[in-house]
Amino acid sequence: MPTFRDFMERSLYDPKLGYYSRRLPRADFYTAPQLHPAFAQVLARRLAALCRELRLDRPRVIEAGAGDGALAEQLLPALPAGARYCVVERSAAALALAAARLKPRFARLDCRAGLAELEPGDGIVFSNELVDSFPAHVLQMEGGKVRELYVDDSGREFLGPLSKPQLRAHACRAAAFLGEGQRHAVNLEIAPWLEEVARVLTRGALLTIDYGAKMGAAPNPPRAFYRHSLPDDLSARPGRQDLTASVDFDELIRAGRALGFKLHYYGSLAGFLIEGGIGDFLPTGQSAADVKSRAQVKTLLHPEAMGEVFKVLIQTKEEPRG
Numbered sequence: 001m002p003t004f005r006d007f008m009e010r011s012l013y014d015p016k017l018g019y020y021s022r023r024l025p026r027a028d029f030y031t032a033p034q035l036h037p038a039f040a041q042v043l044a045r046r047l048a049a050l051c052r053e054l055r056l057d058r059p060r061v062i063e064a065g066a067g068d069g070a071l072a073e074q075l076l077p078a079l080p081a082g083a084r085y086c087v088v089e090r091s092a093a094a095l096a097l098a099a100a101r102l103k104p105r106f107a108r109l110d111c112r113a114g115l116a117e118l119e120p121g122d123g124i125v126f127s128n129e130l131v132d133s134f135p136a137h138v139l140q141m142e143g144g145k146v147r148e149l150y151v152d153d154s155g156r157e158f159l160g161p162l163s164k165p166q167l168r169a170h171a172c173r174a175a176a177f178l179g180e181g182q183r184h185a186v187n188l189e190i191a192p193w194l195e196e197v198a199r200v201l202t203r204g205a206l207l208t209i210d211y212g213a214k215m216g217a218a219p220n221p222p223r224a225f226y227r228h229s230l231p232d233d234l235s236a237r238p239g240r241q242d243l244t245a246s247v248d249f250d251e252l253i254r255a256g257r258a259l260g261f262k263l264h265y266y267g268s269l270a271g272f273l274i275e276g277g278i279g280d281f282l283p284t285g286q287s288a289a290d291v292k293s294r295a296q297v298k299t300l301l302h303p304e305a306m307g308e309v310f311k312v313l314i315q316t317k318e319e320p321r322g
Protein backbone atom coordinates (compact mmCIF):
# COMPACT_ATOMS: atom_id res chain seq x y z
CA MET A 1 0.00 0.00 0.00
CA PRO A 2 1.47 3.40 -0.95
CA THR A 3 1.86 5.63 2.10
CA PHE A 4 1.40 9.38 1.84
CA ARG A 5 5.21 9.54 1.95
CA ASP A 6 5.39 7.39 -1.22
CA PHE A 7 2.74 9.58 -2.85
CA MET A 8 4.68 12.77 -1.92
CA GLU A 9 7.92 11.24 -3.24
CA ARG A 10 6.31 10.47 -6.62
CA SER A 11 4.34 13.72 -6.80
CA LEU A 12 7.42 15.86 -6.23
CA TYR A 13 10.28 13.84 -7.71
CA ASP A 14 9.03 11.49 -10.43
CA PRO A 15 11.61 12.16 -13.20
CA LYS A 16 8.87 12.86 -15.78
CA LEU A 17 5.69 13.78 -13.90
CA GLY A 18 7.05 15.11 -10.61
CA TYR A 19 6.43 18.69 -9.51
CA TYR A 20 10.13 19.62 -9.46
CA SER A 21 10.67 18.07 -12.89
CA ARG A 22 8.04 20.01 -14.77
CA ARG A 23 6.90 23.09 -12.88
CA LEU A 24 8.65 26.31 -11.90
CA PRO A 25 7.84 26.67 -8.19
CA ARG A 26 7.51 30.46 -8.38
CA ALA A 27 4.11 29.86 -10.07
CA ASP A 28 2.97 28.56 -6.66
CA PHE A 29 5.23 30.16 -4.01
CA TYR A 30 8.17 32.51 -3.76
CA THR A 31 11.35 31.58 -1.97
CA ALA A 32 13.50 34.22 -0.22
CA PRO A 33 16.10 34.65 -3.02
CA GLN A 34 13.29 35.36 -5.48
CA LEU A 35 11.92 38.11 -3.24
CA HIS A 36 14.95 40.34 -2.76
CA PRO A 37 18.72 40.17 -3.47
CA ALA A 38 19.44 41.42 0.08
CA PHE A 39 18.70 37.88 1.33
CA ALA A 40 21.68 36.53 -0.65
CA GLN A 41 23.88 39.47 0.40
CA VAL A 42 23.29 38.78 4.11
CA LEU A 43 23.75 35.06 3.59
CA ALA A 44 27.04 35.61 1.72
CA ARG A 45 28.26 37.84 4.57
CA ARG A 46 27.40 35.13 7.12
CA LEU A 47 29.02 32.37 5.04
CA ALA A 48 32.18 34.46 4.75
CA ALA A 49 32.19 35.08 8.52
CA LEU A 50 31.80 31.34 9.17
CA CYS A 51 34.74 30.61 6.86
CA ARG A 52 36.87 33.04 8.88
CA GLU A 53 35.69 31.74 12.29
CA LEU A 54 36.27 28.12 11.31
CA ARG A 55 39.51 28.93 9.46
CA LEU A 56 38.32 27.39 6.23
CA ASP A 57 40.83 28.43 3.56
CA ARG A 58 39.72 28.12 -0.08
CA PRO A 59 36.38 26.89 1.28
CA ARG A 60 34.12 24.50 -0.54
CA VAL A 61 30.55 25.88 -0.34
CA ILE A 62 27.88 23.33 -1.17
CA GLU A 63 24.32 24.49 -1.84
CA ALA A 64 21.94 21.56 -1.41
CA GLY A 65 18.54 21.69 -3.11
CA ALA A 66 19.66 24.62 -5.25
CA GLY A 67 16.65 24.59 -7.59
CA ASP A 68 17.30 26.54 -10.79
CA GLY A 69 20.40 28.27 -9.37
CA ALA A 70 18.74 31.64 -8.63
CA LEU A 71 20.33 31.93 -5.17
CA ALA A 72 23.73 30.69 -6.38
CA GLU A 73 23.76 33.37 -9.08
CA GLN A 74 23.34 36.08 -6.45
CA LEU A 75 25.68 34.51 -3.89
CA LEU A 76 28.64 33.55 -6.01
CA PRO A 77 29.98 37.06 -6.73
CA ALA A 78 29.75 37.93 -3.01
CA LEU A 79 31.62 34.88 -1.64
CA PRO A 80 35.26 35.00 -0.45
CA ALA A 81 37.85 34.87 -3.24
CA GLY A 82 39.00 31.29 -3.77
CA ALA A 83 35.72 29.73 -2.68
CA ARG A 84 34.67 26.70 -4.70
CA TYR A 85 30.91 26.37 -5.16
CA CYS A 86 28.96 23.20 -5.66
CA VAL A 87 25.31 23.10 -6.64
CA VAL A 88 23.52 19.92 -5.55
CA GLU A 89 20.05 19.40 -6.98
CA ARG A 90 17.97 16.24 -7.14
CA SER A 91 15.71 17.27 -10.04
CA ALA A 92 17.52 16.74 -13.35
CA ALA A 93 15.41 19.48 -14.98
CA ALA A 94 16.27 22.05 -12.29
CA LEU A 95 19.95 21.01 -12.29
CA ALA A 96 20.11 21.56 -16.05
CA LEU A 97 18.59 25.06 -15.61
CA ALA A 98 21.10 25.85 -12.85
CA ALA A 99 24.05 24.64 -14.96
CA ALA A 100 22.91 26.68 -18.00
CA ARG A 101 22.51 29.77 -15.83
CA LEU A 102 25.74 29.48 -13.86
CA LYS A 103 28.40 27.62 -15.84
CA PRO A 104 29.02 30.33 -18.47
CA ARG A 105 29.64 32.91 -15.71
CA PHE A 106 31.41 31.03 -12.95
CA ALA A 107 34.42 28.89 -13.77
CA ARG A 108 34.82 27.32 -10.32
CA LEU A 109 31.46 25.62 -10.24
CA ASP A 110 30.50 22.01 -9.80
CA CYS A 111 26.95 20.70 -10.46
CA ARG A 112 25.86 17.40 -8.86
CA ALA A 113 22.65 15.39 -8.53
CA GLY A 114 23.29 14.36 -4.92
CA LEU A 115 25.69 14.63 -1.98
CA ALA A 116 26.59 10.98 -2.57
CA GLU A 117 28.63 12.15 -5.60
CA LEU A 118 30.93 14.31 -3.44
CA GLU A 119 34.22 13.44 -1.76
CA PRO A 120 34.63 14.25 1.94
CA GLY A 121 36.33 17.56 2.73
CA ASP A 122 36.19 20.83 4.71
CA GLY A 123 33.60 23.44 3.94
CA ILE A 124 30.04 24.59 4.37
CA VAL A 125 26.84 22.85 3.32
CA PHE A 126 23.79 25.09 3.24
CA SER A 127 20.20 24.90 2.03
CA ASN A 128 17.16 27.11 1.64
CA GLU A 129 13.81 25.33 1.72
CA LEU A 130 15.27 21.88 1.15
CA VAL A 131 14.39 19.92 4.29
CA ASP A 132 10.69 20.87 4.13
CA SER A 133 10.54 19.24 0.71
CA PHE A 134 11.68 15.81 1.94
CA PRO A 135 8.82 13.30 1.60
CA ALA A 136 7.09 12.90 4.98
CA HIS A 137 4.91 10.26 6.58
CA VAL A 138 1.60 11.61 7.85
CA LEU A 139 -0.10 10.44 11.05
CA GLN A 140 -3.74 11.15 11.82
CA MET A 141 -5.89 10.69 14.91
CA GLU A 142 -9.01 8.67 14.23
CA GLY A 143 -11.36 7.18 16.80
CA GLY A 144 -8.78 7.90 19.53
CA LYS A 145 -6.01 5.98 17.70
CA VAL A 146 -3.05 7.33 15.75
CA ARG A 147 -3.03 5.85 12.23
CA GLU A 148 -0.99 6.51 9.09
CA LEU A 149 -2.24 8.21 5.92
CA TYR A 150 -2.13 6.27 2.64
CA VAL A 151 -3.05 7.36 -0.91
CA ASP A 152 -4.09 4.75 -3.46
CA ASP A 153 -3.35 4.93 -7.20
CA SER A 154 -6.63 6.72 -7.91
CA GLY A 155 -5.73 9.46 -5.40
CA ARG A 156 -8.12 8.22 -2.66
CA GLU A 157 -6.82 8.88 0.86
CA PHE A 158 -7.33 6.28 3.59
CA LEU A 159 -5.90 5.46 7.00
CA GLY A 160 -4.03 2.29 7.91
CA PRO A 161 -1.44 0.86 10.30
CA LEU A 162 1.99 2.43 10.80
CA SER A 163 4.18 1.42 7.85
CA LYS A 164 7.52 1.55 9.69
CA PRO A 165 8.68 0.64 13.19
CA GLN A 166 10.46 4.05 13.45
CA LEU A 167 7.04 5.72 13.38
CA ARG A 168 5.93 4.08 16.63
CA ALA A 169 7.69 6.54 18.94
CA HIS A 170 6.33 9.47 16.90
CA ALA A 171 2.80 8.03 17.06
CA CYS A 172 3.06 7.62 20.86
CA ARG A 173 4.14 11.25 21.27
CA ALA A 174 1.50 12.50 18.81
CA ALA A 175 -1.25 10.64 20.69
CA ALA A 176 -0.83 13.19 23.48
CA PHE A 177 -1.42 16.28 21.36
CA LEU A 178 -3.41 15.27 18.24
CA GLY A 179 -7.12 16.04 18.33
CA GLU A 180 -9.62 13.89 16.43
CA GLY A 181 -8.99 14.22 12.67
CA GLN A 182 -5.76 16.24 13.10
CA ARG A 183 -2.68 15.38 11.05
CA HIS A 184 0.99 15.36 11.90
CA ALA A 185 3.88 15.06 9.41
CA VAL A 186 6.92 12.98 10.38
CA ASN A 187 10.10 13.51 8.39
CA LEU A 188 12.18 10.33 8.63
CA GLU A 189 14.58 11.61 5.93
CA ILE A 190 16.32 14.04 8.29
CA ALA A 191 18.61 11.47 9.94
CA PRO A 192 19.87 9.85 6.69
CA TRP A 193 20.30 13.31 5.14
CA LEU A 194 22.42 14.45 8.09
CA GLU A 195 24.46 11.25 7.91
CA GLU A 196 25.29 12.09 4.30
CA VAL A 197 26.18 15.68 5.23
CA ALA A 198 28.40 14.39 8.06
CA ARG A 199 30.19 12.09 5.60
CA VAL A 200 30.80 14.91 3.08
CA LEU A 201 31.79 17.48 5.71
CA THR A 202 34.88 16.42 7.62
CA ARG A 203 35.03 19.88 9.23
CA GLY A 204 32.92 22.97 8.77
CA ALA A 205 29.32 24.07 9.08
CA LEU A 206 25.82 23.15 8.05
CA LEU A 207 23.44 26.09 7.61
CA THR A 208 19.74 25.33 7.17
CA ILE A 209 17.06 27.89 6.34
CA ASP A 210 13.52 26.58 6.28
CA TYR A 211 9.89 26.83 7.23
CA GLY A 212 9.50 25.44 10.73
CA ALA A 213 10.17 25.77 14.43
CA LYS A 214 11.17 23.79 17.47
CA MET A 215 7.85 21.99 17.39
CA GLY A 216 7.64 20.54 20.87
CA ALA A 217 4.31 18.82 21.51
CA ALA A 218 2.25 20.32 18.69
CA PRO A 219 0.71 18.99 15.48
CA ASN A 220 2.65 19.67 12.28
CA PRO A 221 0.10 19.31 9.49
CA PRO A 222 1.49 18.87 5.98
CA ARG A 223 0.53 21.50 3.39
CA ALA A 224 0.06 21.96 -0.34
CA PHE A 225 0.90 25.10 -2.32
CA TYR A 226 -0.83 25.84 -5.61
CA ARG A 227 -0.89 29.22 -7.35
CA HIS A 228 0.00 31.06 -4.13
CA SER A 229 -2.83 29.49 -2.16
CA LEU A 230 -3.03 26.60 0.31
CA PRO A 231 -5.53 24.02 -0.98
CA ASP A 232 -6.94 21.56 1.59
CA ASP A 233 -6.73 18.52 -0.66
CA LEU A 234 -3.16 17.18 -0.48
CA SER A 235 -3.69 14.40 -2.98
CA ALA A 236 -5.35 16.52 -5.70
CA ARG A 237 -3.19 17.48 -8.69
CA PRO A 238 -0.26 15.05 -8.16
CA GLY A 239 2.82 16.60 -9.75
CA ARG A 240 1.11 19.97 -10.17
CA GLN A 241 1.04 21.28 -6.61
CA ASP A 242 3.87 21.52 -4.10
CA LEU A 243 3.66 19.36 -0.98
CA THR A 244 5.59 20.30 2.10
CA ALA A 245 5.98 19.63 5.82
CA SER A 246 7.46 22.26 8.15
CA VAL A 247 10.79 21.33 9.72
CA ASP A 248 11.07 20.36 13.37
CA PHE A 249 14.37 22.07 14.16
CA ASP A 250 14.64 20.11 17.42
CA GLU A 251 14.90 17.01 15.27
CA LEU A 252 17.73 18.53 13.18
CA ILE A 253 19.57 19.63 16.32
CA ARG A 254 19.14 16.26 18.05
CA ALA A 255 20.06 14.13 15.02
CA GLY A 256 22.99 16.46 14.25
CA ARG A 257 24.33 16.19 17.80
CA ALA A 258 24.42 12.39 17.48
CA LEU A 259 26.66 12.86 14.41
CA GLY A 260 29.05 15.34 16.00
CA PHE A 261 27.40 18.63 14.95
CA LYS A 262 27.32 21.38 17.59
CA LEU A 263 24.58 23.97 17.79
CA HIS A 264 26.13 27.29 16.73
CA TYR A 265 23.10 29.48 15.97
CA TYR A 266 19.32 29.17 15.92
CA GLY A 267 16.93 32.04 15.28
CA SER A 268 14.17 33.46 13.15
CA LEU A 269 14.87 34.55 9.57
CA ALA A 270 14.04 38.14 10.56
CA GLY A 271 16.59 38.04 13.40
CA PHE A 272 19.22 36.47 11.16
CA LEU A 273 18.75 39.14 8.46
CA ILE A 274 18.67 42.06 10.89
CA GLU A 275 21.74 40.85 12.83
CA GLY A 276 23.43 40.32 9.45
CA GLY A 277 22.88 43.99 8.58
CA ILE A 278 20.22 43.70 5.89
CA GLY A 279 19.79 47.48 6.07
CA ASP A 280 23.24 47.86 4.46
CA PHE A 281 21.90 46.29 1.27
CA LEU A 282 18.73 48.36 0.90
CA PRO A 283 18.40 51.49 -1.21
CA THR A 284 17.91 54.69 0.79
CA GLY A 285 16.43 56.87 -1.98
CA GLN A 286 12.81 57.88 -2.52
CA SER A 287 12.38 56.77 -6.15
CA ALA A 288 9.46 54.43 -6.88
CA ALA A 289 11.96 51.57 -7.44
CA ASP A 290 13.63 52.22 -4.06
CA VAL A 291 10.31 52.33 -2.23
CA LYS A 292 9.21 49.11 -3.94
CA SER A 293 12.50 47.42 -3.09
CA ARG A 294 12.14 48.28 0.62
CA ALA A 295 8.53 47.05 0.60
CA GLN A 296 9.64 43.69 -0.85
CA VAL A 297 12.07 43.25 2.01
CA LYS A 298 9.18 43.56 4.47
CA THR A 299 7.97 40.13 3.29
CA LEU A 300 11.28 38.66 4.44
CA LEU A 301 11.08 40.39 7.82
CA HIS A 302 7.38 40.50 8.68
CA PRO A 303 6.53 37.97 11.42
CA GLU A 304 3.47 36.61 9.63
CA ALA A 305 5.07 36.53 6.17
CA MET A 306 8.52 34.92 6.36
CA GLY A 307 10.27 36.68 9.24
CA GLU A 308 9.21 34.40 12.09
CA VAL A 309 7.79 31.50 10.11
CA PHE A 310 11.24 30.68 8.73
CA LYS A 311 14.15 29.73 10.94
CA VAL A 312 17.91 29.61 10.47
CA LEU A 313 20.03 26.91 12.07
CA ILE A 314 23.83 26.74 11.98
CA GLN A 315 25.57 23.58 13.19
CA THR A 316 29.33 23.20 13.20
CA LYS A 317 31.48 20.11 12.96
CA GLU A 318 35.07 19.65 14.07
CA GLU A 319 37.43 17.09 12.61
CA PRO A 320 37.30 13.92 14.74
CA ARG A 321 40.39 13.64 16.97
CA GLY A 322 42.33 10.61 16.20
Ligand SMILES: C[S@@+](CC[C@H](N)C(=O)[O-])C[C@H]1O[C@@H](n2cnc3c(N)ncnc32)[C@H](O)[C@@H]1O
Pocket residue numbers: 020025031032033064065066067068070071088089090091094113114115127128129130133134
Ligand atom coordinates in the same frame (compact mmCIF):
# COMPACT_ATOMS: atom_id res chain seq x y z
C1 LIG B 1 11.49 24.38 -2.41
S1 LIG B 1 12.75 24.08 -3.58
C2 LIG B 1 13.94 25.31 -3.08
C3 LIG B 1 14.86 25.73 -4.19
C4 LIG B 1 15.91 26.81 -3.83
N1 LIG B 1 16.73 26.39 -2.73
C5 LIG B 1 15.27 28.16 -3.52
O1 LIG B 1 15.45 28.66 -2.41
O2 LIG B 1 14.62 28.73 -4.39
C6 LIG B 1 13.48 22.55 -3.01
C7 LIG B 1 14.52 22.00 -3.96
O3 LIG B 1 15.24 20.94 -3.32
C8 LIG B 1 15.44 19.88 -4.27
N2 LIG B 1 15.72 18.64 -3.51
C9 LIG B 1 14.86 17.90 -2.77
N3 LIG B 1 15.48 16.86 -2.17
C10 LIG B 1 16.79 16.95 -2.53
C11 LIG B 1 17.95 16.20 -2.19
N4 LIG B 1 17.89 15.15 -1.39
N5 LIG B 1 19.14 16.59 -2.73
C12 LIG B 1 19.20 17.67 -3.54
N6 LIG B 1 18.14 18.42 -3.89
C13 LIG B 1 16.95 18.08 -3.38
C14 LIG B 1 14.16 19.89 -5.07
O4 LIG B 1 14.29 19.22 -6.29
C15 LIG B 1 13.91 21.39 -5.22
O5 LIG B 1 14.55 21.92 -6.35
